[in-house]
Amino acid sequence: MLGLKLPTDPRWVNIVEKNIEDILTDHAYCEQKATSTAISLIVSFPEYTELVQEMVALVKEEISHFKMVHDKILENGWLLGRDRKDDYVIQLLTFFPKGGSRTTQLVHRLLYAALIEARSCERFRLLSEELEDKELAEFYRKLMVSEANHYTMFLGFARQYGDRKEVDIKWNELLEFEAQIMKDLSKKETIHG
Numbered sequence: 001m002l003g004l005k006l007p008t009d010p011r012w013v014n015i016v017e018k019n020i021e022d023i024l025t026d027h028a029y030c031e032q033k034a035t036s037t038a039i040s041l042i043v044s045f046p047e048y049t050e051l052v053q054e055m056v057a058l059v060k061e062e063i064s065h066f067k068m069v070h071d072k073i074l075e076n077g078w079l080l081g082r083d084r085k086d087d088y089v090i091q092l093l094t095f096f097p098k099g100g101s102r103t104t105q106l107v108h109r110l111l112y113a114a115l116i117e118a119r120s121c122e123r124f125r126l127l128s129e130e131l132e133d134k135e136l137a138e139f140y141r142k143l144m145v146s147e148a149n150h151y152t153m154f155l156g157f158a159r160q161y162g163d164r165k166e167v168d169i170k171w172n173e174l175l176e177f178e179a180q181i182m183k184d185l186s187k188k189e190t191i192h193g
């Protein structure tokens with residue numbers, strides 16, 4: 001599933017279970033960043049009409065996820081905390097060299113987005129299967145279903161706008177790199193940490 005080269009260590013769920021407030025806060029910002037990424041793609045690549053249309057739909061969906069998570073935080077009597085840096089994303093975004101043609105830059109951004117969606121989806125699935133809190137597990141199951149389409153959409157756009165063969169090679173290399181990053185993670189109460 002999802003093409004990921006290294007599955008998340010299931011012990012990560014035990015870390016998460018001890019700190020639901022932190023995971024929800026981190027998760028809320030993942031949804032906010034997914035929204036911001038979609039807006040940023042519209043601004044950077046306005047001539048890609050089909051992409052713009054899909055990104056508008058995605059902005060609405062991701063911000064509605066943000067609200068779902070925010071509501072969950074409030075339900076528990078907590079307040080949304082401040083955002084913290086996401087080591088996983090920071091490391092991941094170093095993979096492709098900066099610059100290149102507009103199409104190359106677009107392909108790189110689409111592949112990064114596809115991978116972040118794929119890993120998030122994998123982790124939501126793990127939470128939906130392993131969390132002892134059944135209500136929260138169901139919350140993650142629903143989110144997992146709607147996130148699953150995002151990874152295929154981003155990868156599909158990369159293949160559509162770039163050279164199919166080249167894109168597939170880059171995607172595989174990025175998956176290998178991501179697996180290396182993951183080896184040192186799965187130790188924190190964050191969605192990607």
Ligand SMILES: [Fe+2]
Binds near residue numbers: 034061062
């Ligand atoms: Fe989302």
Ligand SMILES: [Fe+2]
Binds near residue numbers: 117150
């Ligand atoms: Fe998403």
